[in-house]
Amino acid sequence: MVVTAQNIDGNAAVKMAGVEKWYGEFHALKSIDLTVARGEKIVVCGPSGSGKSTLIRCINQLETVQDGTITVDGIELTAGPKNVEKIRRDVGMVFQQFNLFPHMTVLENCMLAPIKVRGVSKDEAEKTARTYLERVRIPEQAEKYPAQLSGGQQQRVAIARALCMNPKIMLFDEPTSALDPEMVNEVLDTMIDLASEGMTMLVVTHEMGFARKVADRVIFMDKGEIVEVGEPESFFSNPQNERTRTFLGQISH
Amino acid sequence: MFRTFGPNEVWYIVMAVQWTLLLSAVAFAGGAAGGIAIALARVSPIRPLRYFALAFIRVFQGTPLLMQLFLVFFGLNIFGVGINPWVAAAIALTLHASAYLGEIWRGCIEAVPSGQSEASWALGLGYRDRMSHIILPQAAKISVAPTVGFLVQLIKGTSLASIIGFVELTRAGQIINNATFQPLTVFSLVAALYFILCWPLSLWARHLEGRFAIATAR
Numbered sequence A: 001m002v003v004t005a006q007n008i009d010g011n012a013a014v015k016m017a018g019v020e021k022w023y024g025e026f027h028a029l030k031s032i033d034l035t036v037a038r039g040e041k042i043v044v045c046g047p048s049g050s051g052k053s054t055l056i057r058c059i060n061q062l063e064t065v066q067d068g069t070i071t072v073d074g075i076e077l078t079a080g081p082k083n084v085e086k087i088r089r090d091v092g093m094v095f096q097q098f099n100l101f102p103h104m105t106v107l108e109n110c111m112l113a114p115i116k117v118r119g120v121s122k123d124e125a126e127k128t129a130r131t132y133l134e135r136v137r138i139p140e141q142a143e144k145y146p147a148q149l150s151g152g153q154q155q156r157v158a159i160a161r162a163l164c165m166n167p168k169i170m171l172f173d174e175p176t177s178a179l180d181p182e183m184v185n186e187v188l189d190t191m192i193d194l195a196s197e198g199m200t201m202l203v204v205t206h207e208m209g210f211a212r213k214v215a216d217r218v219i220f221m222d223k224g225e226i227v228e229v230g231e232p233e234s235f236f237s238n239p240q241n242e243r244t245r246t247f248l249g250q251i252s253h
Numbered sequence B: 001m002f003r004t005f006g007p008n009e010v011w012y013i014v015m016a017v018q019w020t021l022l023l024s025a026v027a028f029a030g031g032a033a034g035g036i037a038i039a040l041a042r043v044s045p046i047r048p049l050r051y052f053a054l055a056f057i058r059v060f061q062g063t064p065l066l067m068q069l070f071l072v073f074f075g076l077n078i079f080g081v082g083i084n085p086w087v088a089a090a091i092a093l094t095l096h097a098s099a100y101l102g103e104i105w106r107g108c109i110e111a112v113p114s115g116q117s118e119a120s121w122a123l124g125l126g127y128r129d130r131m132s133h134i135i136l137p138q139a140a141k142i143s144v145a146p147t148v149g150f151l152v153q154l155i156k157g158t159s160l161a162s163i164i165g166f167v168e169l170t171r172a173g174q175i176i177n178n179a180t181f182q183p184l185t186v187f188s189l190v191a192a193l194y195f196i197l198c199w200p201l202s203l204w205a206r207h208l209e210g211r212f213a214i215a216t217a218r
């Protein structure tokens, strides 16, 4: 999808303007401006400690910011806690460490939030959960506990769990970094499916194959700043910034 | 002349075990209710609540249990409730247990990985659902062994209630000793009875701890 100026602004899924984030003295995000259109897929990359996680965690307010505004789905987050709760229902997140609930079965993991937060009935929640477990290709694991699954399966459950809330936006924070290499693709394939269905996605990853295939734009961060933004084609073949070139050089071997 | 130490005396002491057990049970039940409140206050986002719980814990951990018993015992009297060793012991031990269990359980709540809270927030779960469905069930699993360990301490702690005149196991021993003047025999029996109460619990706590270590090593 080609992003034009008009579909970006009026109808943005996420809009960050002048966002500043400090951890004490440490300036973790420096005047971040970013607008994500509905249906757009953004890949965020950059060296360790550059602020990638912090950036996407601001979108569902797992991190609070000190300055600037963040608007998600037309609702300004920075305006108060009520808005934060509203937004979290509509923004799904997948973590590097899966963060499944270990004391619940796969099915219960997927049913809890729809029942408690959306107020859907148990039957309906189970039906939805089974549908999404089917979509991530692990319907047969529904009655198991997370510890009985492989890493790749756990991460697919985590994706299904987030999808059960029927989110408008999905955030992924290095979803494949904790996986054994042979399990990376099963998770990436699930994400590619999701992308093809039109989900708005922000993905922190160093899987450049995924970025080339799926991303509308690739963002390179360094030291808390967005250094470079580009469509994957030009971003990889012709990076403009010296820091981007150094980084791409490092991760390509 | 002294009474002889016969079957009746043994029986009197053995029967006093029920008061030790009852006092322990009341203090543990009260302490469990108070402890969960203190633990939740300790991890609350509301700052004054956190400070209140911290002060409560510090006071009760930083003063001898015997002083706490005295203060409640004489305090109740000053406030016109009258001298009642049973009520005073139950209240003082409940407060004491609340502080200790509160601190133990705070540790268990904080031992649940932060990713569990983050996943809950990300799904939009509110405070109540996050605590009751995600955090507390996992904290409870971790807490069983240290909680049983504290229960052993509490059972032994009830012996101090003898000093304010509550007739439990230790006090029964003192009464019999005053009549028979056979301290070694009497207090050996008393100690043996405490041991019979506490030893299986200690074993159980250690067994649970071992099981937990295996479970978390995976």
Ligand SMILES: Nc1ncnc2c1ncn2[C@@H]1O[C@H](COP(=O)(O)OP(=O)(O)OP(=O)(O)O)[C@@H](O)[C@H]1O
Pocket: A023, A026, A028, A046, A047, A048, A049, A050, A051, A052, A053, A054, A055
């Ligand atoms: N809770 C925190 N307190 C203090 N500093 C923090 C905290 N969280 C992150 N930081 C710092 O902020 C910076 C950005 O962190 P962030 O996790 O966003 O980096 P990242 O780009 O995701 O790195 P990685 O690739 O290692 O995940 C880092 O230098 C980190 O040390």
Ligand SMILES: [Mg+2]
Pocket: A052, A053, A054, A173, A174
């Ligand atoms: Mg990170």
